[in-house]
């Protein structure tokens with residue numbers, strides 16, 4: 114029995130799913146975390162492996178890891194972090210945005226205060242130990258490096274917001290600091306066998322191969338098995354991420370729209386900072402289930418919020434200073450939750466409308482992934498707002514998508 118293991122590092126936790134060659138799930142494990150520190154991720158990785166049954170570890174044939182897109186680390190020549198990670202939504206790079214605008218094409222995804230390039234240039238200007246930096250690595254790259262031991266390897270999904278040219282498969286000449294940038298492979302392609310020390314420590318076969326991964330929301334897209342242009346996956350995790358499979362490519366930084374290469378087609382979309390993290394601020398998981406059951410989803414809520422934890426959004430409004438709008442808050446908690454879910458559904462619908470208006474393949478159907486996918490009231494609200502079929506994907510876990518990516522490639 115040959116098993117493929119996908120490991121998903123999300124915003125608030127990590128999950129591992131092992132699948133058989135026919136796609137059936139053999140085993141899974143999950144570990145949550147409250148701090149996004151490199152050491153925490155590392156301990157989580159080891160814990161996830163330990164939590165898998167030994168018989169499963171004995172049969173691992175390939176492993177790939179996905180991380181949150183544009184969550185990055187600066188490392189020394191041994192791959193040791195010289196800074197704590199900067200997370201996907203960290204907008205401190207706003208201070209170097211003019212520098213980026215001066216060198217990058219106008220609609221390139223690096224032209225954003227949260228882009229990976231913005232984080233790298235911010236480090237260049239503000240990190241005291243920058244002279245020790247040898248590798249810029251994404252979360253997924255750094256964690257996979259712990260398994261395969263070759264520092265400085267990435268994939269072209271994670272590297273898009275760093276500036277990698279996914280049409281010509283190279284770093285464009287205008288990109289600075291190229292000596293720090295990882296070598297880029299096709300997502301899902303093999304890197305090398307697992308390091309023997311790790312194989313021995315976890316009873317994993319010595320010939321188990323580590324493959325390059327992808328980003329968390331692309332992994333969720335792959336898990337859904339959507340394959341027709343016009344099909345989309347919305348990830349309702351801590352954030353709200355839209356991915357529409359399109360024959361045409363679209364990039365427009367005014368609205369935070371960008372395109373990932375997906376075989377011969379494109380995954381167009383964007384990521385908003387609204388989403389489950391805001392719901393979590395007001396409701397427990399139990400309350401979300403109980404109060405959602407009491408929502409009249411067929412009625413549109415008149416409450417018009419822009420739910421954010423802090424100022425700033427990336428898509429469909431790309432404005433690092435956009436203010437959250439969470440008033441008025443009715444005393445009735447059901448009404449309040451209805452207003453939040455309705456407002457997020459409006460943001461999602463506005464996002465898909467924008468993609469279509471810029472020439473993406475028209476939206477036909479939406480699959481949902483992430484913690485919010487099971488909320489049937491929200492699904493009904495979203496169906497009313499989006500006007501197309503909305504359903505939970507058969508497989509919603511990014512870890513499943515990454516296991517499948519390692520198995521089948523792009």
Ligand SMILES: Nc1ncnc2c1ncn2[C@@H]1O[C@H](COP(=O)(O)OP(=O)(O)O)[C@@H](O)[C@H]1O
Nearest residue numbers: 123124125350351389390393401483484485488
């Ligand atoms: N019943 C529910 N309705 C709506 N949202 C939910 C529900 N249960 C969980 N969530 C949201 O799902 C999010 C967690 O989803 P997950 O996909 O694990 O996120 P991530 O990997 O981005 O941290 C939480 O922020 C939570 O608010």
Ligand SMILES: O=C(CO)[C@H](O)[C@H](O)COP(=O)(O)O
Nearest residue numbers: 181182201328330331352384
């Ligand atoms: O918001 C996120 C963190 O959960 C998403 O990972 C992210 O921003 C989407 O990026 P990409 O399109 O590159 O996968």
